[in-house]
Amino acid sequence: MAGKVRYLCPRDGRYHARLVVPKKLRGIVGKAELRTPLGGDYRQALKLLPGAVAQLQHQIAQAEQKANAGKPQSDPARYPLAPAQMAQSHYMQRLAFDDELRNDPRWPGVGIDDLLVKRLRDAIAGHANDAELGALVGAQIERFRAAGNLDAEPGSPEWREIARALCHAELEALARVAERDEGDFNGTPSSPIIKDAHPPEEAPEPVSLKRLWADYVTMRQQTGSMRDGGKQLGLAVEKLREFVRHDDAARLTKKDIMAWRDHLLKSLSAQTVSSKYLSTVRSLLNWAVENDKLPENVAASVKQAKPKRVQAREKGFTDAEALKILKASRLYMPHKDEAGRIREKPHMIAAKRWVPILGAFTGTRVTEITQLRKEDIRQEGDHWIARLTPDAGTIKTGEYRDVPLHPQIIKEGFADFVNDAAPGPLFHHGTDAARYVATATQISNRLAEWLRDKELAPEGVRPTHAWRHRFKSQCIELGILKRVYDAIQGHAGRDASDNYGDVSMKAKIDAINKLAFYDLS
Template sequence: MASRMRRKGSTFIQFRKRIPKDVLGKTGGVTLAIPVGGELLHIVIGDRAIEITGSLKTRDPGEAKERQAVALAYLDSVWQSLREGPKRLTQKQIAALAGEAYSGLISSFEDDPGSPDIWKQIVQLHANAMAGDQAERERWFGPSVDQTLATHRLVIDGDSRAALISAIGVSVSLASVRLAQNAGGDYSPDTVVTRFPPLELSKEVKPSQPMPKGSQTITGLAEGWWGEAKAAGRTVSTYDAYSRAARLLSEFLGHDDARAVTADDVIAFKDYRLSQGVGLKTITGGDLPGIRQLYAWGMANRKVSHNPADGVKVAKVKKKRTRDPDFSDQEAVVILSHAFNHKRTGKASEHLSNAKRWIPWLCAYTGARVGEMVQLRKQDIREEDGLWIIKITPEAGTVKDAEYRDVPLHEHLVEMGFPTFVSKASKGYLFMKVFGDTEDAKRSAWRSTKNRVTDFVREVVTDPAVQPNHGWRHRFRTVARDIGMPRDISFAITGHETKDEGDKYGTITNKAKAAALAKYPRYPMGLK
């Protein structure tokens, strides 16, 4: 029999399950990893224990009932495994489980892995752990093993566990090396993942129990929200950020049940992301707002009854600033010379080669975001009243605030032949090749090209304290101030939002923008 109760001194509902008599003599020393609300409740069964008790981490009777059902299903599978004897894993099964740990770590961080230096430090820490004794490896990789085993409700023998800890130690180390490469801009095909076989368990091992009927998934909240948000004009980049936050939260918790997520879960997720070296900007500007917004939508649409992200914050830490955020005069000249002298070689893509040649110059004279320039189409450049105009529009892709703006071409860009380049280009995107007509195909091409341009800039400006994308935006505003460009015109060119109500009256014409840009100093070209 199983029962629910409240432990003295705690408001959380507890569960209690007696150990079946026929396995009592086999449970001593067995390590359990009981799934409870997205967490793993680790319990080592004592030699004289006759029952298992633990917190369901909720005060809600309905949630407690569902969580208890999952916990008891896990325990039943443990008792059955003990009746049959701990499973001995084959070498192939160990390799497959290690592969799951590898893929899980990669999928969590490959889109935005952060600093290469962080991953290099992690690689060294893993190497030190692998060089230690079994106790050290257990301390470092044991939690990953427990989570992997809990996913499949497996109880394994001591020899299998020792082998699996070593295998997962190796796979996690390899994953860290791969993520260090990703962080450095290397997304070449992953040859390591092919070494891991698919997992094949014996028929006696019961699969994980499905989520309770009627449950709302975390990732499903993202899709439901996007169905409405897309119609309301929200950008694809916002959907990418929110859906990524939902996926990462689900992967961290080890389940996708939106109703089972607690504030403690979100706090643990936040702490985990911080421990992995993820920047505060990503967490406070993407992860937490995304989860909070998805649950707010879920509550408004009666998908969930609570918002676990409400009130969860990250302490603000003032970032150390060691230099100005814009490119220096020397850095600007080096980048633009690098672009001017770029030549297509070998099998390099013509679109990408054109991107490396023109995008740094376009950003330098417009203060635009790299992503806005990457998605320029032939039809977005026009001649009007003797002026060449770039139209930065959400029709082409992602534009912050979903508002278009016109930016006249600086005379230097005209003299360099950018309009001629555009006139000779094929219809469609100037700088990216899209394979397919889906939004995913466009986003993939956009992201890939943006990253390659970033890598191209990093070839000559390696200082991590300056951003290859926003460095031009900061520099444009700096130069604009130096030459006395009116702020409202400068903001109209760069697309910055003004808080001055007076700036919002009237229209800033392309003629006014062109006149201001005519005073913007020219950069030297062709330097080697």
């Protein structure tokens, strides 16, 4: 759908050509905007518009020359037009001028120069040199230059393209004049450069990418997501702004997104570009479209193929691998320096001791374990329960869940550890609740590094997810209902029926207690 015609201002059934005066020139022009009346007929206003706009732009250009007196002119054109738009403007001006001349009694004595027609056709065909082009349309080019519509140097390829476009306009205008001399005022241009040209449209209002992202994060936080304020995913938006060198989402094109993707691939994996960068921008722009902030999502169809992951083994730890990790965790002793001092933080030592066995018997996300607080662990009768809650950091589903702890965890002394701990996080040193997610994530990442450094996590296995895979495999082998182990692990149901009824604590405890003890002797 075509946008509003640029510079055309309808007001009370009448039309005007309207141009806003740049702030720095208003003192010279004496006005904040310039207007020229075009009458009440829309079609006639469109005919008169190009000439009126050209005159207004010329006034702006003259004011700019006064403001820059004595300074070299190196700025780009203030009101740039494409060659086809200049050709259409010139064509419309010629016809408007023809309408005016036909009211003059001397007009019948004016004829069409056949030699001029031939010279214009030769120029259109590319047979005219720069001098000939200058003789034919050089004055018109300079008028467009004075109005701020172009900055092409004479003789340059851009200048020649504009000149040939204006020759098209001159020839088409002469053809209309000949038709009008015969009484036919219904003629239309046949040259594609005139026929298919679109008048300049009003530029869309700028939409700040930075502001758009802030609003998007606010919306997501209202639904319980992005508790980190969008810091991690916000990097994608910042990278896009840096690449396109502006902050206007309305100016983004599909080509911009494709070029940005190709740029990212020079330093990032296809998986990261697809899953983090493109996905984030696509979701942001889609939300902007849904909320009428943008007319379209230019990133909607921009994708990046991801290499198919080669799975050479199971995703979870094997029995032997699990046993090896749990023994290393149980026997872990922090390193002492030459002075006998322990440099490692108590929270990190505790994470290495307890997080692996908690993961082994709950299948919970590692970061959900490393963000546990003392107040999240409670005893009910003979059973100990961990509450995984968004209050401690982040929960992927956005909902708290209670997970019973296996008897072996308690037998190993976890309850005593909790009782002796100070209030607050058990496995990280965060003191600001707003920073819990970041600090808990740091601990889980360091824990994964420790497992790799000690060669406890085999190649091809993700330490932060391997316990989850192993737990699920064990539950399947033991015949535990999917609904129950999904509730323990925090996996959402796949259909509506999964949302009816609650998985009771007894059902969870019975499931957890089916898991065999590990022989850590």
